Amino acid sequence: MSAIASSMLDKWAVQGGTHTEFEIDASKKFQTLSSDVISCVAFGSSYEEGKRVFQLQEEQIKLALLAMRTFYFPGFRFVPTKKNRRRHSLNQEIRSSLRKLIETNGRKCEDSKNLLGLMLSASKTDNGFKMGIEEIIDECKTFYFAGKETTANLLTWATLLSALHKEWQDKARDEVHQVCGKNKHPNAENLNATAFVNMVLKETLRLYPPALSLSRTATKDVKLGKPDIPAGMQLNLPLVDIHHDVDIWGADAEEFDPSRFADDKSYHLGAYFPFGIGPAICVGQNIAMVEAKLVIAMVLQRFVIDVSPSYVHAPMMVMTLQPQYGAQVLVRKI
Numbered sequence: 001m002s003a004i005a006s007s008m009l010d011k012w013a014v015q016g017g018t019h020t021e022f023e024i025d026a027s028k029k030f031q032t033l034s035s036d037v038i039s040c041v042a043f044g045s046s047y048e049e050g051k052r053v054f055q056l057q058e059e060q061i062k063l064a065l066l067a068m069r070t071f072y073f074p075g076f077r078f079v080p081t082k083k084n085r086r087r088h089s090l091n092q093e094i095r096s097s098l099r100k101l102i103e104t105n106g107r108k109c110e111d112s113k114n115l116l117g118l119m120l121s122a123s124k125t126d127n128g129f130k131m132g133i134e135e136i137i138d139e140c141k142t143f144y145f146a147g148k149e150t151t152a153n154l155l156t157w158a159t160l161l162s163a164l165h166k167e168w169q170d171k172a173r174d175e176v177h178q179v180c181g182k183n184k185h186p187n188a189e190n191l192n193a194t195a196f197v198n199m200v201l202k203e204t205l206r207l208y209p210p211a212l213s214l215s216r217t218a219t220k221d222v223k224l225g226k227p228d229i230p231a232g233m234q235l236n237l238p239l240v241d242i243h244h245d246v247d248i249w250g251a252d253a254e255e256f257d258p259s260r261f262a263d264d265k266s267y268h269l270g271a272y273f274p275f276g277i278g279p280a281i282c283v284g285q286n287i288a289m290v291e292a293k294l295v296i297a298m299v300l301q302r303f304v305i306d307v308s309p310s311y312v313h314a315p316m317m318v319m320t321l322q323p324q325y326g327a328q329v330l331v332r333k334i
């Protein structure tokens with residue numbers, strides 16, 4: 001991870017050339033970085049190899065959003081309209097790209113402990129947990145999707161908020177320099193001691209949670225307080241609204257204040273749940289937080305960040321919460 005982050009930051013420095021300060025779109029940079037990290041850490045491949053899958057999934061998201069905004073007639077998805085045919089062919093192409101990727105990288109992953117290696121070992125066991133290739137492809141699809149957008153958005157909003165709140169950026173950088181040094185890559189031990197970075201990330205996840213809401217379907221009749229919920233009813237948990245609720249967070253709920261998470265302060269499970277809640281809670285939350293802490297710490301080690309005059313604040317929901325016109329920031333080498 002640190003090698004991938006370091007290579008991205010080297011490219012920033014080259015992009016700046018002789019300029020002391022230059023503009024980057026943090027959103028684009030972090031999309032590529034998190035794609036690379038998930039490809040490498042989970043599947044032992046690189047962004048270039050997984051690129052086609054990411055591109056196809058982006059097109060899938062656009063088509064899924066269109067469908068979600070349209071009135072749905074049961075069975076309509078089987079009608080061979082132009083969009084439905086494209087949806088089908090995208091799914092086929094993603095599956096065949098992943099199948100090829102598994103064939104190419106599978107052998108070298110077999111002895112490694114990455115996700116693909118573990119799934120391939122599970123495909124060879126004779127116990128009740130044997131996984132078939134189609135199941136492995138399904139899991140890969142989920143991990144590619146879940147691992148890329150969410151972490152990229154956390155990094156993007158954390159960078160923007162640090163640029164807007166220079167006092168927190170300075171505190172976090174001083175701490176990183178003190179704990180990890182100015183030139184060395186942070187490691188697992190010293191990253192744990194970067195309390196301010198952690199607080200900034202947690203507050204970012206409160207104000208700009210990548211997943212805005214969760215949905216659940218009642219499997220049996222239940223009574224939740226006063227309302228009766230019949231089996232089969234779909235419930236929407238408006239995570240973002242709860243994270244901004246003044247009754248929970250106080251009158252300054254809209255303000256960015258990482259000190260809410262000082263001294264590892266935790267909140268009620270139903271008040272703060274950026275990674276979901278219950279048995280379906282995000283399986284990638286630890287890797288996502290390690291990645292985010294590492295990348296933010298490495299950015300702060302090398303650059304000072306300001307919001308660019310060209311940045312337009314327009315958070316937009318595209319499956320995850322993204323900046324509609326990009327996240328333009330000015331970076332200055334230290």
Ligand code: HEM
Binds near residue numbers: 211215274287
């Ligand atoms: C900041 C980053 C991330 C956020 C905010 C996030 C958030 C979430 C949320 C809200 C859910 C739904 C949980 C629920 O329904 O209760 C979820 C599920 C999931 N996430 Fe993440 N996620 C992040 C990063 C990742 C990463 C890096 C991976 C992969 C390495 C990942 C893999 C998954 C998977 C596989 C699920 C489905 C779990 C299941 O249905 O059993 N996530 N995530």
